[in-house]
Amino acid sequence: MAASGEADADTLAALRATIDRLDAEMHHRLIERSSAIGALIKAKGIVRPGAAFRPAREADMLRRLVARHEGALPIATVEHIWREIIATFTRVQAGYDVAFDASVDAEALRDVARFLFGFSVTLTARGGPAATIAHIRESGTDLGVIGLAQPEEAGAWWRALGRPGGPRAMALHPFIKIPGRPVDVPALIVSPDLTDATPLEIALFAATAHHDGVPDETIAAAGGTVLARAARELLVAIPAGTRLSAVAARAGLDDVAPVGGVARGVALGVAADPLLYETLVPGARP
Numbered sequence: 372m373a374a375s376g377e378a379d380a381d382t383l384a385a386l387r388a389t390i391d392r393l394d395a396e397m398h399h400r401l402i403e404r405s406s407a408i409g410a411l412i413k414a415k416g417i418v419r420p421g422a423a424f425r426p427a428r429e430a431d432m433l434r435r436l437v438a439r440h441e442g443a444l445p446i447a448t449v450e451h452i453w454r455e456i457i458a459t460f461t462r463v464q465a466g467y468d469v470a471f472d473a474s475v476d477a478e479a480l481r482d483v484a485r486f487l488f489g490f491s492v493t494l495t496a497r498g499g500p501a502a503t504i505a506h507i508r509e510s511g512t513d514l515g516v517i518g519l520a521q522p523e524e525a526g527a528w529w530r531a532l533g534r535p536g537g538p539r540a541m542a543l544h545p546f547i548k549i550p551g552r553p554v555d556v557p558a559l560i561v562s563p564d565l566t567d568a569t570p571l572e573i574a575l576f577a578a579t580a581h582h583d584g585v586p587d588e589t590i591a592a593a594g595g596t597v598l599a600r601a602a603r604e605l606l607v608a609i610p611a612g613t614r615l616s617a618v619a620a621r622a623g624l625d626d627v628a629p630v631g632g633v634a635r636g637v638a639l640g641v642a643a644d645p646l647l648y649e650t651l652v653p654g655a656r657p
């Protein structure tokens with residue numbers, strides 16, 4: 372080792388040769404992946420733009436990434452790399468862009484959108500959840516990113532989701548919950564009606580509470596998790612397959628309407644709602 376603490380030139384050159392070899396392998400694999408997507412496009416026979424999203428498949432892929440991961444590279448970085456790859460290949464199959472609600476915490480929401488969908492999409496800012504959802508409906512192809520923390524005046528914006536053939540809830544961010552995670556603003560991802568009918572683990576619904584201030588604990592005791600509120604209007608998650616009417620009756624909720632479904636995420640070394648996240652011990656193989 373040299374006096375500066377740096378290894379000798381030969382050692383560094385050998386390590387850099389290893390890095391170059393690994394980079395070339397990764398790049399070749401991406402080129403191979405691109406050919407596989409070419410074949411997939413033919414097999415899926417996609418006929419309309421924005422129809423390539425497969426949220427259940429993506430959740431499954433991310434769970435396997437978490438299970439396989441080890442070493443010093445942060446899992447959020449691995450997630451972002453894969454999301455960039457998947458989002459780009461989704462767009463190669465059937466074009467789409469992304470709108471985000473810039474009315475609250477615009478910078479953070481823009482980061483969430485870029486983290487999830489990378490730089491191959493065009494990102495447009497919208498002036499509120501309702502405007503974002505209206506854009507998804509009008510475009511018929513684009514995705515929306517809406518922060519779950521909204522001011523009271525935003526109202527029950529989720530009531531515009533889940534109508535037949537219209538925009539619906541597709542995913543919750545973050546999918547992987549870890550302490551100190553970058554880009555961790557809770558957000559709902561909204562999509563046009565999906566071609567893929569694979570059921571996700573969590574169903575979301577809109578509801579009106581019988582009276583003001585029904586505590587989250589009351590909904591939890593009935594089997595639901597409150598994601599957002601506006602006065603007596605609630606956005607609630609329940610395990611898919613649970614009878615919505617039974618939960619509503621137990622929790623004192625009326626006027627229930629499904630708004631979509633999302634995958635159950637993964638929490639690593641951090642407390643998380645057990646309905647929304649499966650908790651894994653970091654480093655342990657599930």
Ligand SMILES: O=C(O)C(=O)C[C@]1(C(=O)O)C=C[C@@H](O)C=C1
Binds near residue numbers: 424460461
């Ligand atoms: O598996 C598919 O159906 C794909 O379209 C491929 C792919 C991917 O790039 O891996 C892209 C989009 C989907 O949301 C899921 C996965």
